[in-house]
Amino acid sequence: LRVTIWDVAREAAVSKSTVSNVLRGNPVVREDTRQAVLDAIERIGFRPNAAARTLVQRRSMTLGVVVSDIRDPFDGEIARSIAIASSAAGYATILSELTAPGRPTYLDLVPAGRADGLIFAGWPAVDSVLEQLVRTPQPIAFVSCRPIPGIDADSVNVDERVGVTLAIRHLVELGHRSIGCIARAEDQAAERVAGFRMAMADAGLTVDERLVIRTEPLGEDADLGTVAGSSAVAEILRADAPPTAIFAADDYLAMGAMQALEETGLGVPSHVSLVGFDDSRIAGLSRIGLTTVHQPRALMGRLVTQLLVSRLTAPGSKPPESVILEPELIVRSSTGPAPR
Amino acid sequence: LRVTIWDVAREAAVSKSTVSNVLRGNPVVREDTRQAVLDAIERIGFRPNAAARTLVQRRSMTLGVVVSDIRDPFDGEIARSIAIASSAAGYATILSELTAPGRPTYLDLVPAGRADGLIFAGWPAVDSVLEQLVRTPQPIAFVSCRPIPGIDADSVNVDERVGVTLAIRHLVELGHRSIGCIARAEDQAAERVAGFRMAMADAGLTVDERLVIRTEPLGEDADLGTVAGSSAVAEILRADAPPTAIFAADDYLAMGAMQALEETGLGVPSHVSLVGFDDSRIAGLSRIGLTTVHQPRALMGRLVTQLLVSRLTAPGSKPPESVILEPELIVRSSTGPAPR
DNA sequence: CTGAAAGCGCTTACAG
DNA sequence: CTGAAAGCGCTTACAG
Numbered sequence: 218l219r220v221t222i223w224d225v226a227r228e229a230a231v232s233k234s235t236v237s238n239v240l241r242g243n244p245v246v247r248e249d250t251r252q253a254v255l256d257a258i259e260r261i262g263f264r265p266n267a268a269a270r271t272l273v274q275r276r277s278m279t280l281g282v283v284v285s286d287i288r289d290p291f292d293g294e295i296a297r298s299i300a301i302a303s304s305a306a307g308y309a310t311i312l313s314e315l316t317a318p319g320r321p322t323y324l325d326l327v328p329a330g331r332a333d334g335l336i337f338a339g340w341p342a343v344d345s346v347l348e349q350l351v352r353t354p355q356p357i358a359f360v361s362c363r364p365i366p367g368i369d370a371d372s373v374n375v376d377e378r379v380g381v382t383l384a385i386r387h388l389v390e391l392g393h394r395s396i397g398c399i400a401r402a403e404d405q406a407a408e409r410v411a412g413f414r415m416a417m418a419d420a421g422l423t424v425d426e427r428l429v430i431r432t433e434p435l436g437e438d439a440d441l442g443t444v445a446g447s448s449a450v451a452e453i454l455r456a457d458a459p460p461t462a463i464f465a466a467d468d469y470l471a472m473g474a475m476q477a478l479e480e481t482g483l484g485v486p487s488h489v490s491l492v493g494f495d496d497s498r499i500a501g502l503s504r505i506g507l508t509t510v511h512q513p514r515a516l517m518g519r520l521v522t523q524l525l526v527s528r529l530t531a532p533g534s535k536p537p538e539s540v541i542l543e544p545e546l547i548v549r550s551s552t553g554p555a556p557r
Numbered sequence: 558l559r560v561t562i563w564d565v566a567r568e569a570a571v572s573k574s575t576v577s578n579v580l581r582g583n584p585v586v587r588e589d590t591r592q593a594v595l596d597a598i599e600r601i602g603f604r605p606n607a608a609a610r611t612l613v614q615r616r617s618m619t620l621g622v623v624v625s626d627i628r629d630p631f632d633g634e635i636a637r638s639i640a641i642a643s644s645a646a647g648y649a650t651i652l653s654e655l656t657a658p659g660r661p662t663y664l665d666l667v668p669a670g671r672a673d674g675l676i677f678a679g680w681p682a683v684d685s686v687l688e689q690l691v692r693t694p695q696p697i698a699f700v701s702c703r704p705i706p707g708i709d710a711d712s713v714n715v716d717e718r719v720g721v722t723l724a725i726r727h728l729v730e731l732g733h734r735s736i737g738c739i740a741r742a743e744d745q746a747a748e749r750v751a752g753f754r755m756a757m758a759d760a761g762l763t764v765d766e767r768l769v770i771r772t773e774p775l776g777e778d779a780d781l782g783t784v785a786g787s788s789a790v791a792e793i794l795r796a797d798a799p800p801t802a803i804f805a806a807d808d809y810l811a812m813g814a815m816q817a818l819e820e821t822g823l824g825v826p827s828h829v830s831l832v833g834f835d836d837s838r839i840a841g842l843s844r845i846g847l848t849t850v851h852q853p854r855a856l857m858g859r860l861v862t863q864l865l866v867s868r869l870t871a872p873g874s875k876p877p878e879s880v881i882l883e884p885e886l887i888v889r890s891s892t893g894p895a896p897r
Numbered sequence: 898c899t900g901a902a903a904g905c906g907c908t909t910a911c912a913g
Numbered sequence: 914c915t916g917a918a919a920g921c922g923c924t925t926a927c928a929g
Contacts, residue, residue, distance in 0.1 A: 219615070219921095219922085221921095221922055221923080222922065222923060222924095223922080223923095231899075231900085232899060232900045232901080233900085233901095233922095233923080233924095234899070234900060234901085234924085234925085235898090235899060235900080237923070237924060237925090238898095238899090240923095240924095241924085245898060245899090246898075246899090247898060247899090250898080250899085262692060264694075265922085265923075266612070266670040266921090266922050266923065267608075267670040267671045268607075268608045268609075268611035268612040268617065268670030268671075268921085268922080268923090269608075269612050269670065269905090269921070269922035269923035269924085270922080270923055270924075271608035271905095271923095272606070272608040272609050272612055272904095272905050272906065272907085272921090272922085272923075272924095273904075273905045273906095273922085273923050273924045273925080274905085274923085274924070274925095275559070275905070277608065286637075287633045287636055287637050287640070287652070288630060288633040288634050288637050289630075289633070290628060290629075290630050290633070292633075293627045293628040293629070293630070293632075293633050294628050296627055297626075297627050297628050297654065300627070300653075300654060309653075310653075311651035311652065311653070312627070312651065312652035312653075313640075313649075313650075313651075313652075314637065314640060330606040330607040330608030330609065330906085331607045331608075352602060354604075440838075441838065443842070472842055475843075475844065476842065476843040476844070479843065479844075480843070498780075498781065499839055499842070502783070502812055502816065502839070502845070503815075503816040503819065503820070504815065504816070504819075504844045504845055505842070505844055505845075559905095559906085561905095561906055561907080562906065562907060562908095563906080563907095571915075571916085572915060572916045572917080573906095573907080573908095573916085573917095574908085574909085574915070574916060574917085575914085575915060575916075577907070577908060577909090578914095578915090580907095580908095581908085585914060585915090586914075586915090587914060587915090590914080590915085605906085605907075606905085606906050606907065608905085608906080608907090609905070609906035609907035609908085609921090610906080610907055610908075611907095611921095612905090612906085612907075612908095612920095612921050612922065612923085613906085613907050613908045613909080613920075613921045613922095614907085614908065614909095614921085615921070670922085
């Protein structure tokens with residue numbers, strides 16, 4: 218019922234091996250034989266079976282890409298740049314989410330024969346996932362994701378501390394002294410909160426713990442953190458002395474914060490200045506104008522792919538490489554001088 | 558070098574078939590044998606080889622999902638709901654873009670043995686892709702995508718004409734008579750432009766062709782149409798009598814239009830009202846407040862998955878099903894009474 | 898340059 | 914309930 222290489226061989230009156238040679242572009246095949254095989258393929262509509270090829274070659278020429286939330290345009294952009302770079306290197310990519318509700322989808326990639334290597338974009342911080350990771354035979358690379366203890370892997374990241382420092386320094390220069398911080402509960406944000414504390418100390422400011430809010434993890438509604446950002450602001454505003462500026466650990470949180478502030482009658486930036494992180498697309502919309510820390514997503518995706526591909530190509534050799542890129546502060550209209 | 562079912566069998570002192578039976582949860586296996594096998598698997602770190610399984614079972618238990626632009630959150634949300642619904646049905650999903658620059662990635666899915674079925678989300682309107690589609694042996698389903706002539710496939714769509722009509726009627730009720738239309742060059746938008754003409758005719762209004770703009774196709778920069786929306790507005794404003802309202806065929810176009818209008822000194826909605834299509838997440842941000850036509854993305858993804866899965870389960874039987882859902886107009890603050 | 902043989906790692910009947 | 918045999922659709926040496 219299925220058209221196989223064997224049917225092609227019979228149709229073209231050659232052997233299976235010859236068909237295989239044509240398929241793989243092996244130059245040993247004589248030109249007229251090649252044409253005959255190609256014609257036969259066309260005629261009977263043959264398509265090579267990927268599973269059989271993967272089985273015998275012991276590689277799938279496929280990279281598994283695992284993102285934390287596919288609805289997040291940030292993940293989407295990284296995934297796209299990975300797909301493009303992979304394709305250039307001859308690899309297909311299959312995209313999966315770290316965890317779909319119910320079960321960890323990413324495990325589907327891990328069985329041998331699905332993907333030759335894995336790229337994690339974002340934070341695979343679920344404990345059970347971590348355990349699995351350590352046992353995965355395929356090479357792994359991380360992008361926009363802190364190094365996992367116990368896993369030697371290539372990685373590409375922005376220097377998060379520097380990013381946060383840029384943001385805080387900008388606020389301090391504008392005269393802000395009382396600065397709040399909101400971050401998602403997920404582990405990824407921890408690094409940014411730590412950066413916040415460090416940057417505040419560097420600036421000689423003390424951190425008011427009531428102004429440091431970790432939000433609930435994201436739910437299944439089509440919201441990427443704006444709701445969490447809103448309620449975090451509500452919590453901050455309950456403090457005796459609300460801050461004149463807020464650092465939000467990602468842009469969606471910042472959006473929610475902006476919304477909540479304005480609904481409370483507080484102008485951004487006239488009453489409260491706001492800085493985000495990531496420079497996602499919404500940050501640049503003229504009506505939003507969010508000051509934020511830019512991550513070069515496309516570049517990061519390209520670099521991580523190159524690292525992983527070269528590891529697959531030259532196996533076992535060089536030690537893991539860790540690329541750290543410099544982030545950049547994009548100043549827009551959500552930050553201004555501290556009110557007196 | 559690789560751990561196989563055979564190593565497990567030796568380790569547990571049983572036959573390969575018994576291991577296989579345990580793997581597939583076949584209840585014929587005695588409990589203590591089962592435990593012994595499970596222990597052996599754990600001990601030597603065996604993972605089943607997906608390629609081998611796929612080859613022999615002749616199905617991959619995988620659905621290929623092809624979206625037009627993974628950076629688009631709209632695609633992301635549909636993809637996510639498909640992944641969740643698939644997972645519930647026991648299928649993994651692999652996500653691919655219709656075309657990455659360079660070559661059509663989606664073709665990677667098509668070779669037999671990669672995916673048992675394909676879901677296209679968005680517009681696979683590239684000619685070469687269409688041709689390939691017709692020859693694909695796997696069942697195909699479409700979501701948010703017009704039916705392709707010559708392909709009998711299940712599909713889930715919103716009634717686009719009704720959506721546009723809702724938008725235009727809303728504008729007409731607000732007193733608008735001169736209404737422009739901007740849409741992307743891609744084929745998908747054609748249906749919405751056609752809907753626009755129809756709705757205008759229904760309302761007894763004539764369409765000023767200088768106010769109907771088809772934009773350039775999207776480039777590779779991290780822009781989803783806002784730039785195109787801006788230049789479309791610039792073009793519209795060159796007309797003798799600029800419209801008092803603009804229908805944009807998607808929300809990103811609308812965002813760009815909003816930006817361009819305000820930069821020109823035209824208030825939204827005080828001078829020009831603006832309606833989008835899709836109800837993407839940005840539309841709901843308080844600072845944006847875009848009136849737009851809502852598509853139930855999560856529901857659509859779930860439905861299309863169910864259609865495809867049931868076709869895979871009960872092969873060859875029933876005729877293709879075409880589900881048409883009613884869209885809904887979400888009125889926000891980008892539309893208002895027509896200025897005198 | 899072409900063909901026959903073995904094998905990739907599983908599952909699937911079918912004996913025992 | 915367990916095991917030996919055949920086969921899924923390819924590729925890979927290796928003869929000819």
